[in-house]
Amino acid sequence: MIYISLNYYLLVLAALVLYYVFPVRHRWVALLAANVVFYAFFYKAGIWIFLGTIIISYIDANVMAKLQDGARKATFIAGIILVTIPWLLIKNSNFVLEAIMKKDPINLVTPLGISFYTLQLIAYLADVYMEKIKPEKNIAKYILFTSFFPQVIQGPIPRFGQLHPQLTEGHLFDEKNFIKGFQLVIWGFFLKLVIADKAAVIVNTVFDNFPAYSGAYIWVASFLYSIQLYADFLACTTLARGVSRMFGIELVNNFKRPYFSTSIKDFWRRWHISLSEWLRDYIYIPLGGNRKGKTRKYINLVVTFLISGMWHGAGLKFLAWGLMHALYQIIGEFTYKAREKAYTFCGISADSNKKRWIKIAGTFLLVNFAWIIFRANSLGDGAKLLLHMFTDFNPWVLFNDRIFTLGLDWKEVVVLIVSVYILRKVGKYQEMGKSLGEKIYTQPLLIRWGIYIVAIICVLLFGTYGYGFDAQDFIYGGF
Structure with a gap:
């Protein structure tokens, strides 16, 4: 840590x-x-x-x-x-x-x-x-x-x-740069301690004790793992950017709200951007990219994503995870026209919010299924987890307090839900091309520092330290 x-x-x-x-x-x-x-x-x-x-x-x-x-x-x-x-x-x-x-x-x-x-x-x-x-x-x-x-x-x-x-x-000292770096550090602590480490409690309980849990438990744990992984990795790069900015050094932004993506291709433009661009520039394009026909393009995609899987870890599950993302993109291209016709048939216009949110939800589900393979203890366990999500029907556990037996009591679950809601609202605000940090910075001094102090207190009170858990290592720290 x-x-x-x-x-x-x-x-x-x-x-x-x-x-x-x-x-x-x-x-x-x-x-x-x-x-x-x-x-x-x-x-x-x-x-x-x-x-x-x-x-x-x-x-x-x-x-x-x-x-x-x-x-x-x-x-x-x-x-x-x-x-x-x-x-x-x-x-x-x-x-x-x-x-x-x-x-x-x-x-x-x-x-x-x-x-x-x-x-x-x-x-x-x-x-x-x-x-x-x-x-x-x-x-x-x-x-x-x-x-x-x-x-x-x-x-x-x-x-x-x-x-x-x-x-x-x-670099000369610049107050604005320094304060914006300080803002990023606070935000990074919030992402790590209040969201990622809290979600990890339920995620670890379900994934590490499979097959004791199935059905709705896996759905909940998988959604929380998607959130945990994003918040955890965003936290570590945000902390890196925050500290660097205090020195006047600007690191590249590694994430652009990936769960607002409308396709898998769009997801990889937003997720771990520095890795995506590295793979594009040093693997995909040297292999020929999309310059040598569709068949060669698809082969290049598969090779690139298999290398991405190898980079993330050794084992068949990482190769399978990479292959899933390659197949998602290939199948997405093959079915694009059919899907567009289906939207038209259902009366959903091309530029409607309804279409956009359907595409966002579909992309998130595909990414989430791949994350299950990524998080599982083995490829076999990952396949069984996916199977038991659909074959075991137990939605009542969401309403009979059984969820509160997974490591978090109801107050901690409320904190987690509110925190994820804040993360989503901030992301939506950024999707509009606005900066919350800039807005806070332009406030009067007392209001600005009041916000910083309240944010720090909330992290101390509601973070994992506040409830007696040990802070987890950053997921990507092992890479």
Whole structure:
């Protein structure tokens, strides 16, 4: 729980003071010092693997920039292989040992965020190879880019051209940036402690004790898992963006209200945007994208989403989850005209809110079914969970207080429902192109700080700490 710990924010406070005390052109040194302290206290496991891949990518990029043609390409491929091998071995070796070779797993040191920083290094090498950027010659500045402490463990996955200049140029103190960063940190704590960790109690009870629960229990737990996963991941990237913004650094927005999506394709434009764009730019387009006919396009989609599944974890369930999203998009294209005719036949106009909400609901259900496979203990359990959602009929458990036996009492359930309602209202407000943070910032000082204080008190009172639960690790922290 690094990003919501007291020690982490003491580090942030010290780094902020140091950053704004240093001369502007040397402020990147303060960030680098903060990185060193961060890894010394929070990130010791696997640090040598992390540093090794950083140094390999640094050397490879600078050597590659001096070569041409075949030697350049060979150096690029060698660099990709060398920075990818640790991730492949650490993430997949135990799956191969257990599932394929039927041997006991081994304990491996896993650097936190290895899946995130591996993609960051691959993107850097690819951009140097394609001459989109020039390699960084200052190794200290390169280490700063690859190890920026607010985002390295759980993203978003940055591009060199977007993040590196912000880290090295230095920023003057800007009150608006600082306050907006503070707003994001409060919002991140609310998402994590009041929504994600509270929903996790019911989710864990049902999924970890299957098949004791079926029917309506699975429907409730699956919907809550969809909410938990979104709130949890949005929380960690929001905290990263909030802390970064206090330094005047703008990280990319990783989410754009994905559960307002009207199709699976739209969902992937809104969900984990930095990963979606990485997969598009470095897998889908190099494979040929949609430039070589529909059959090749569909093959490229399947390959891209299978790689996405592998990135999320080792095992058949992750491959199945990725394959489901590929098939959703392929089937969606095949059935598009038929679905449009069905809307017309039912008298639903093309630009009506009714059509939009039907598409949003349908997309959410498809995503939710895939999340069940993602969350289940195995692919087999996931398939059984989906089956028992439809074959076991017990809607009465929603009305006879049985729901309150899943780990949350009625008061906590009310808090969760109200919190999800707030999340939805904020999302709807943002869908209209408006910013709640901007609106709060323009209020008089007393009203503005009154809102901040009330928000902090609500997180303290209604978050998981308030009810005696242990805060859960960020879901994506294991990646």
